[in-house]
Amino acid sequence: MHPHFSTKERILSAAEELFARHGFAGASLRQVTAAANVNLAAVNYHFGSKDNLINELFxxxxxxxxxxxxxxxxxxxxxxxxxxxxxxxxxxxxxxxxxxxxxxxxxxxxxxxxxxxxxxxxxxxxxxxxxxxxxxxxxxxxxxxxxxxxxxxxxxxxxxxxxxxxxxxxxxxxxxxxxxxxxxxxxxxxxxxxxxxxxxxxxxxx
Amino acid sequence: MHPHFSTKERILSAAEELFARHGFAGASLRQVTAAANVNLAAVNYHFGSKDNLINELFxxxxxxxxxxxxxxxxxxxxxxxxxxxxxxxxxxxxxxxxxxxxxxxxxxxxxxxxxxxxxxxxxxxxxxxxxxxxxxxxxxxxxxxxxxxxxxxxxxxxxxxxxxxxxxxxxxxxxxxxxxxxxxxxxxxxxxxxxxxxxxxxxxxx
DNA sequence: CGCCTGATCAAACGATCGTTTGAAGGATAG
DNA sequence: CTATCCTTCAAACGATCGTTTGATCAGGCG
CATH class of the missing domain: 1.10.357.10 (Tetracycline Repressor, domain 2)
Incomplete structure (x- = not known):
């Protein structure tokens, strides 16, 4: 979709939008990775955990x-x-x-x-x-x-x-x-x- | 725990506290019913659904x-x-x-x-x-x-x-x-x- | 007593959660 | 070429989610 953005950045941007809309607990990693067009496991590979993804987002x-x-x-x-x-x-x-x-x-x-x-x-x-x-x-x-x-x-x-x-x-x-x-x-x-x-x-x- | 409070009110009060602390998606009905000392099924019996419990809470x-x-x-x-x-x-x-x-x-x-x-x-x-x-x-x-x-x-x-x-x-x-x-x-x-x-x-x- | 009604119960339903696994891809260096 | 490293992938893990079910209990009334 956006080949000029890295996987990490695509995840961060998608997470930003979905966490804003549904909250941290309300948006799942499956929704995030689907919106970012990356594999589900990419979050834990690049960020370690959902909590840490949130920290890096801030x-x-x-x-x-x-x-x-x-x-x-x-x-x-x-x-x-x-x-x-x-x-x-x-x-x-x-x-x-x-x-x-x-x-x-x-x-x-x-x-x-x-x-x-x-x-x-x-x-x-x-x-x-x-x-x-x-x-x-x-x-x-x-x-x-x-x-x-x-x-x-x-x-x-x-x-x-x-x-x-x-x-x-x-x-x-x-x-x-x-x-x-x-x-x-x-x-x-x-x-x-x-x-x-x-x-x-x-x-x-x- | 509070025998003078009805099941509905105990659920509402427990939900209020837990939703305040963890958010609507972050607090589960199992946490709520455990805190209210009522059965899990009581929420759907008295309120129909989690969403409707939230409405009644407001x-x-x-x-x-x-x-x-x-x-x-x-x-x-x-x-x-x-x-x-x-x-x-x-x-x-x-x-x-x-x-x-x-x-x-x-x-x-x-x-x-x-x-x-x-x-x-x-x-x-x-x-x-x-x-x-x-x-x-x-x-x-x-x-x-x-x-x-x-x-x-x-x-x-x-x-x-x-x-x-x-x-x-x-x-x-x-x-x-x-x-x-x-x-x-x-x-x-x-x-x-x-x-x-x-x-x-x-x-x-x- | 037997019958009915509303409330509570343990148990289970399928769906979805965050996380992990091991294999496959793809680029680079020797 | 092979070997290596980083990344991506489909698939599955056990746990937990909201909701439903059917049995059980308690009490009022004929």
């Missing part, structure tokens, strides 16, 4: 996503007067670009939202162990810009922000793309609306 | 939740000058009460977050068909209070609000209840923080 996207986020964050902090908007954009824009630019990026965002709902220890441990430092890093960056907010209130609001972002980026919501607008415009609109919303929410008077 | 909680929300909304609208805060509280407080007061309410909120991630048509159709009118009703109530906001922007922001609420109430977040504070105080604090955040976000200048 690693493929998150390594680059967190790198871009921290990169933009440092650029924002390097400015003489860093703004809350710039910091939030450093968090939102890389995710938006992943979701709209890259093939299957939208499916990955839905998979990511599923990961938040997983209380199984294996995946949670993997994600928080490898990527948990990013959220803390952003909290540190935001804190001096909201000195009047006590620590607990800030954490509350950051929780609200990440919840809203995850939800909004996963296409779960009611806002449908109008027929006349391109996918990219739709997502840029979403990012603009989201940053406005989040900045105002974080700045709410105590 | 119906048990959502009927009362939406009733309380609409009730509080009408009270807020009956005031001479309805405030955005009062309307949002009508949306938030019943959910928070469910999550903290009722046994298993917290698990139900996590199940609800999972439902948002389900793109399978069966559950989505059931939920939007039975409870989709509530969000529209709240949008109608909020709209005259934010006349400067165009319709699309309002829907965006309401999406963010429900996403933030869903994730915040599902214990996915970082905010844990401090040891010295009662559950009720924690919930009231969460509601206060959330309403402040949401009001400010909704009122963000265009």
């Amino acid at each position: 690693r493929r996207r998150l390594d680059e996503l967190t790198a871009r986020r921290l990169e933009m964050l440092e650029q924002a902090e390097a400015q003489p007067k860093p703004t809350l908007e710039a910091i939030l954009e450093a968090f939102v824009l890389p995710a938006l670009n992943l979701a709209s630019d890259q093939l299957g990026g939208s499916a990955f965002m839905r998979v990511l939202a599923r990961a938040y709902a997983e209380h199984d220890q294996t995946l949670r441990k993997f994600l928080s162990g490898n990527y948990g430092h990013v959220l803390k890093r952003f909290a540190q960056a935001i804190r001096p810009l909201l000195p009047e907010l006590d620590k607990e209130a800030l954490y509350w609001r950051l929780d609200f922000v990440s919840g809203a972002l995850t939800y909004a980026m996963s296409d779960f919501g009611a806002v449908k793309r109008p027929p006349g607008r391109s996918e990219e415009d739709h997502r840029r609109q979403a990012a603009r609306e989201f940053v406005r919303f989040a900045v105002a929410g974080l700045r709410a008077p105590e | 119906r048990r909680r959502l009927d009362e939740l939406t009733a309380r929300r609409l009730e509080m909304l009408e009270q807020a609208e009956a005031q001479p000058k309805p405030t955005l805060e009062a309307i949002l509280e009508a949306f938030v407080l019943p959910a928070l009460n469910l999550a903290s007061d009722q046994l298993g309410g917290s698990a139900f909120m996590r199940v609800l977050a999972r439902a948002y991630a389900e793109h399978d048509q069966t559950l989505r159709k059931f939920l939007s068909g039975n409870y989709g009118h509530v969000l529209k009703r709240f949008a109608q109530a909020i709209r005259p209070l934010l006349p400067e906001l165009d319709k699309e922007a309002l829907y965006w922001r309401l999406d963010f609000v429900s996403g933030a609420l869903t994730y915040a109430m599902s214990d996915f977040g970082a905010v844990k209840r401090p040891p010295g504070r009662s559950e009720e105080d924690h919930r009231r604090q969460a509601a206060r923080e959330f309403v402040r955040f949401a009001v400010a976000g909704l009122r963000a200048p265009e």
Whole structure:
């Protein structure tokens, strides 16, 4: 089908789409390998197990996503007067670009939202162990810009922000793309609306 | 185990907890019936199928939740000058009460977050068909209070609000209840923080 | 008592799950 | 050419899935 993509990548892309649609337990390796046009045994040959396939699926996207986020964050902090908007954009824009630019990026965002709902220890441990430092890093960056907010209130609001972002980026919501607008415009609109919303929410008077 | 609870209710409660933890496909009926201390066949006898058990699980909680929300909304609208805060509280407080007061309410909120991630048509159709009118009703109530906001922007922001609420109430977040504070105080604090955040976000200048 | 009805039970149904096996293919190096 | 290594393949493994079956139990009523 796609001879220029390797077996591993075909499996990862098919898994991304099917896990997004049916969940990790709900999509079987037989569905995945059938969609990827590879043999069933290829998953265990290349990835060892289904659990490890899931881990590699996240690693493929998150390594680059967190790198871009921290990169933009440092650029924002390097400015003489860093703004809350710039910091939030450093968090939102890389995710938006992943979701709209890259093939299957939208499916990955839905998979990511599923990961938040997983209380199984294996995946949670993997994600928080490898990527948990990013959220803390952003909290540190935001804190001096909201000195009047006590620590607990800030954490509350950051929780609200990440919840809203995850939800909004996963296409779960009611806002449908109008027929006349391109996918990219739709997502840029979403990012603009989201940053406005989040900045105002974080700045709410105590 | 709980002789004063019927078989149906024991199944519903056990399913709520296990579906919250492992997902709909990830938790088996054998796990559910074992946790509920009932026979495996009891699920198909009382509910017909696993899918219908899931539907009834939502119906048990959502009927009362939406009733309380609409009730509080009408009270807020009956005031001479309805405030955005009062309307949002009508949306938030019943959910928070469910999550903290009722046994298993917290698990139900996590199940609800999972439902948002389900793109399978069966559950989505059931939920939007039975409870989709509530969000529209709240949008109608909020709209005259934010006349400067165009319709699309309002829907965006309401999406963010429900996403933030869903994730915040599902214990996915970082905010844990401090040891010295009662559950009720924690919930009231969460509601206060959330309403402040949401009001400010909704009122963000265009 | 005998009869009926609804609930619960152990057991089994076929289907599907993740994983493993051993053989076959296909390219490269000596 | 043969030998080697990586990959792919069909087939099967035991386990577990949702669902169904038919027997058994308990209680109300004539």
